[in-house]
Amino acid sequence: MSDNLYDLLASRFPADRNRPCFILSDGSEISYGVLEAGVARIAGLLIAKGVTPGDRVAVQTEKSPEAVMLYLATLKCGAIFLPLNTAYTEAEIEYFLTDAEPALFVRDAIALAAEAADAPPLTHTVVRDAGDLASIIYTSGTTGRCKGAMLSHGNLADNALTLHRIWGFTADDVLLHALPIFHVHGLFVALHCAFLSGAPMVWLPRFADAEVLEGLKRATVMMGVPTFYTRLLANPGFTQAAATHMRLFICGSAPLLPSTFAEFELRTGQRILERYGMSEAVIITSNPLEGERIAGSVGYPLPGVELRIAGGETGVIEIKGPSVFGGYWRNPRKTKEEFAADGYFITGDVGHQDADGRVWISGRAKDLIISGGYNVYPKEIELLMDEMEGIVESAVIGVPHPDFGEAVVAVVIAAGNGSAEDEAALIAAARQTLAAFKAPKRVFFVGDLPRNAMGKVRKNLLRERFKGTFG
Numbered sequence: 126m127s128d129n130l131y132d133l134l135a136s137r138f139p140a141d142r143n144r145p146c147f148i149l150s151d152g153s154e155i156s157y158g159v160l161e162a163g164v165a166r167i168a169g170l171l172i173a174k175g176v177t178p179g180d181r182v183a184v185q186t187e188k189s190p191e192a193v194m195l196y197l198a199t200l201k202c203g204a205i206f207l208p209l210n211t212a213y214t215e216a217e218i219e220y221f222l223t224d225a226e227p228a229l230f231v232r233d234a235i236a237l238a239a240e241a242a243d244a245p246p247l248t249h250t251v252v253r254d255a256g257d258l259a260s261i262i263y264t265s266g267t268t269g270r271c272k273g274a275m276l277s278h279g280n281l282a283d284n285a286l287t288l289h290r291i292w293g294f295t296a297d298d299v300l301l302h303a304l305p306i307f308h309v310h311g312l313f314v315a316l317h318c319a320f321l322s323g324a325p326m327v328w329l330p331r332f333a334d335a336e337v338l339e340g341l342k343r344a345t346v347m348m349g350v351p352t353f354y355t356r357l358l359a360n361p362g363f364t365q366a367a368a369t370h371m372r373l374f375i376c377g378s379a380p381l382l383p384s385t386f387a388e389f390e391l392r393t394g395q396r397i398l399e400r401y402g403m404s405e406a407v408i409i410t411s412n413p414l415e416g417e418r419i420a421g422s423v424g425y426p427l428p429g430v431e432l433r434i435a436g437g438e439t440g441v442i443e444i445k446g447p448s449v450f451g452g453y454w455r456n457p458r459k460t461k462e463e464f465a466a467d468g469y470f471i472t473g474d475v476g477h478q479d480a481d482g483r484v485w486i487s488g489r490a491k492d493l494i495i496s497g498g499y500n501v502y503p504k505e506i507e508l509l510m511d512e513m514e515g516i517v518e519s520a521v522i523g524v525p526h527p528d529f530g531e532a533v534v535a536v537v538i539a540a541g542n543g544s545a546e547d548e549a550a551l552i553a554a555a556r557q558t559l560a561a562f563k564a565p566k567r568v569f570f571v572g573d574l575p576r577n578a579m580g581k582v583r584k585n586l587l588r589e590r591f592k593g594t595f596g
């Protein structure tokens with residue numbers, strides 16, 4: 126029997142292939158039958174172009190149903206799918222192509238699908254073992270050089286089956302899909318849950334308030350990053366009534382502020398389900414579908430995931446489990462560095478697990494600040510500052526300091542005008558609650574925080590910008 130992920134997904138497509146897979150903004154639909162036929166033709170074309178099992182197919186293309194067909198076609202012909210962020214520059218692309226040596230690089234999935242219109246379809250799916258690679262995901266690179274996380278058919282299948290089950294997906298669901306598909310969230314988590322349910326997706330090329338509000342009338346589940354939720358809340362058209370058709374709002378890829386969680390509940394009566402994941406393991410923990418979803422916690426390890434905290438109560442999260450990747454592409458040194466001797470993957474996220482088993486994340490290990498020899502976890506200060514009158518959001522970083530090594534600096538989006546008095550007042554307020562070494566030494570006011578496509582604050586850019594603060 127083959128462990129090709131495409132076989133598993135296709136086995137769950139609806140028996141009636143006329144059922145919709147994609148519901149587009151203009152109201153038109155693309156059926157599962159059309160998807161399946163498109164996949165077979167594109168797979169045939171890939172083979173005609175010389176792609177063989179184990180080859181990489183690199184893709185940098187706009188989001189479209191054809192791009193999804195190309196993903197599935199790559200699986201079907203036994204090749205390895207390598208999606209690239211549409212924001213990458215030519216110089217970055219050059220690095221990925223040199224590193225991954227793809228047999229084919231596709232920049233326009235729609236043109237490729239058109240070219241495949243006359244291709245002889247591939248009628249069978251190429252046999253793959255669970256351990257064979259399905260995809261290489263270059264990690265988003267908010268810190269350091271990008272590495273290609275190697276995910277197997279088994280990694281992806283296991284995670285998809287678990288999520289489909291624990292989030293209660295059925296054929297009656299309609300998934301609102303507004304995420305990019307070059308990242309694990311939109312590509313694996315969202316698509317696989319829909320395919321395993323044989324469910325349709327309200328398919329949006331990107332997050333746009335008006336289209337999302339329209340889509341919510343038909344959808345039952347939305348998967349989003351925190352910025353989707355803050356943008357919805359900023360729109361007066363997003364009311365309790367606008368959310369009544371929805372059974373589940375899922376959030377991840379970056380920390381969801383407790384204030385967003387609370388405001389969302391107040392507005393809609395629904396509690397966002399936050400989960401935690403990464404390119405190297407897809408989803409790792411989730412708040413429960415049934416049972417309490419707690420703001421600020423990313424929930425429990427998924428069934429089958431072993432999770433431990435290294436070195437004390439709060440420390441680096443390490444994991445083992447069926448979805449954990451096999452290593453970094455052609456990078457045995459990095460792979461060795463990031464796995465413990467007993468096989469646990471060192472995630473680089475810092476957190477703790479409470480008595481109940483829930484996981485709480487306090488930030489990335491690389492963002493840890495060491496000031497005067499003391500460890501400062503930015504999240505602790507951010508949570509406090511976000512609660513302060515007039516602060517919309519904060520990002521806390523460490524910058525070089527002649528006495529302390531590093532000093533704590535807060536970069537904030539604030540309602541006020543950002544005067545020197547405002548800064549002094551915020552620092553004084555922080556000192557009332559925090560030990561002096563944790564309180565920010567400076568507060569900078571900004572209109573916006575730099576973020577990547579998944580909504581993660583790019584702290585490396587902030588560190589660069591404010592590195593000269595103390596001389």
Ligand code: AMP
Nearest residue numbers: 265377378379380400401402403404486
């Ligand atoms: P990526 O590999 O690009 O998906 O980034 C993975 C990283 O995103 C994780 O290592 C975390 O630092 C962060 N992340 C993902 N989900 C969450 C979450 N719910 N809360 C906090 N951080 C998260």
